Amino acid sequence: MSAEPLEAPARPARTMRVPDTLLILLVLAVAAWAATYVFVPGHFAMTGDPARIVAGSFTSAGQAQPAPLFGDAQRTGLLDLLFAGLVSGDRDSAAVGLLAFILVVGGVFGVILKTGAVEAAIAAALPDGRVKNETLVIILFVLFSLAGAVFGMGEEAIAVSLILIPALVRAGYDSLTGLIVCYVATQIGFATSWMNPFSVIVAQSIAGVPPMSGMGLRVLAWILFTLIGAVWLWRHARMVRLDPARSPVFDTDQHWRSAPLAAAAHGFRWPHATILAVLGLGIIWVAWGVSARGYYLGEIAAQFVGIGMVIGVVARVARLPGISGNSLMEAFRDGAVALAPAVLVIAAAKGIVLVMGGDDPAADSLLNSLLAGLAGVTGALPDWLTAWGMYLVQSLINQFIVSGSGQASVTMPLMAPLADLSGVSRQTAILAFQLGDGLTNLVVPTSAALMGCLAAARVDFVAWLRFFWRPMAALMALSSVFVIAAHAIGYT
Known part of the structure; x- marks a missing residue:
């Protein structure tokens, strides 16, 4: 009797993982360092106030200028590029000033979210039974879009979706309705924001454009995109409410129909209303400071600290659960x-x-050589096609660098001067970045916020793509029209 051969254990299926953003940048850093040994840098002539590149003025340095492995005060090397990036500039620069601004504002919003005012407001607005119209979800959609526009709400939507999605399903909708309200709304607001500190202000700072400038067109974009999104939400939510079986996720939503409804333990009270009022007034204060007083990164950060301190005092005096000086x-x-x-x-x-070699157009650098090459290509194209191409490039890059501030820091040093050379305004280039970065977050699997919200809703990524590809195509078409129109009107 012969023994049957043992079967080899099955190997686990290999899943493809997109490289981490820092790993991508590390590879780019090595490539950039190697390029300094091969390619020749150059510089441009500058004119005007503020200074702009003179088209056709590129001058080659004549020979390569290799970057060292270890840098010094005169030249950054490969191994010290991270340190140099952290300490470069001053309080108003797109390096150390911007980094400090992001950390401070992030801390303030940590305090705001700790108070639980947002969750309490949502729980108070949720119905106890089935709804009779779509007024509530439309209001929530507009509020979440505003949150994305004002303070760049993104990953925070994951926590909110854990509260909101089960409640909306129990109220007669489906988990897709909850995803539209929680996540789609925030990204529409993020992409069309006029003051998002983690996206538009970062890009404007790097591009040398005053923070919150060009507000009028961006506010118009926010209103239009939010209105279109709200109409689409109304159609879907109404369809599901009238006939739940028509929902693409009707079967999987059975989990939420049988689950208990989440709600805030202590309800929505006066401290929560006061905190939200302080936040709203604070945002108006920030907008006034930037537009009327010319406040920049340091002053805006100080304003947010003041807002956070007042909110912290309100939460502490009101003795909100879990709030103490140490917890704040x-x-x-x-x-x-x-x-x-x-x-x-x-x-x-x-x-x-x-x-x-740096980003000074008047000093020799490889970035200037790259700009000169790209300008030669774009010079053969119509200006409007260059503006639209910037939008498409930003949409593509966001597949790999989903951080709005990270993508701005990678792309805007190149896109801003390229806009000068191509006859496109820097404000239009920033708008192309915003729309390309923000809206593609709705479909890219590398977005932690998207995948977290899908997991919270128990919706498969493929099912989401099947549901959302048509609205996504419409958003991209509308974005293209906006970028081309911005260029046509000379958006500044």
Whole structure:
């Protein structure tokens, strides 16, 4: 009797993982360092106030200028690029000033979220039974879009979706309705924001454009995109409410129909209303400071600290559950730490630029040589096609660098001067970045916020793509029209 051969154990299926953003930047850093040994840098002539590149003025340095392995005060090397990126500039620069701004504002929003005012407001607005119209979900959609526009709400939507999605399913909708309200709304607001500190202000600071400038067109974009999104939400939510079986996720939503409804333990009370009122008034204060007083990164950060302090005092005096002086400071640290990855990404991207010779158009650098080459290509294209191409490039890059601040730090040092050379305004280039970065977060599997919200809703990624590809195509078409129209009107 012969023994049957043993079967080899099955190997676990290999899943493809997209490289981490810092790993991508590390590869780019090595490539940039190697390029300094091969390619010749150059510089441009500058004119005007503020200074702009003179088209056709590129001058080659004549020979390569290799970057060292270890840098010094005169030249950044490969191994010290991260340190150089962290300490480059001053309080108003797109390096150390911007990094400090992001950490401070992130800490303040950590305090705001710690108070539970947002969750309490949502729980108070949720119905106890089935709804009779779509008024509630439309209001929530607009509020979440506003949250994305004002303070860049993204990953926070994961926690909110854990409360909101089960409640909406129990109220007669489906988990897709909850995803539209929680996540789609925030990303529409994020992409069309006029004051998002982690996206548009970062890009404007790097591009040398005043913070919150060009507000009028962006506010119009926010209103239009939010209105279109709300109409689409109304159609879907109404269809599901009238006939739940028509929902693409009707079967999987059975889990939520049988689950208990989550709600805030202590309800929505006066401290929560006061905190939200302080936040709203604080945002108006920030907008006034920027538009009327010319406040920049340091002053805006100080305003947010003041807002956070008042909110902390309200929460402490009202003795909200879980709130103490120590817990508020811990929430501030956690909020700042949550943005530490974005800080490192920005620093690494800045370090790469420094390895290439810096981003001063009047000084020899490989970035200027690359700009000159791209300008030669775009010079053969119509201006509007260049503006639209910037939008498509930003959409593609967001597949790999999903951090808004990180993508701005990587792309804007190149896109801003390229806009000058191509006859496109820098404000239009920033708008192309915003729309390309923010809206593609709705479909890219590398977005932690998207995948977290899908997991919270128990919706498969493929099922989400089947449901959302048509709206996504419509959003991209509308974005293209907006970018081309911005160029046509000379958006500044």
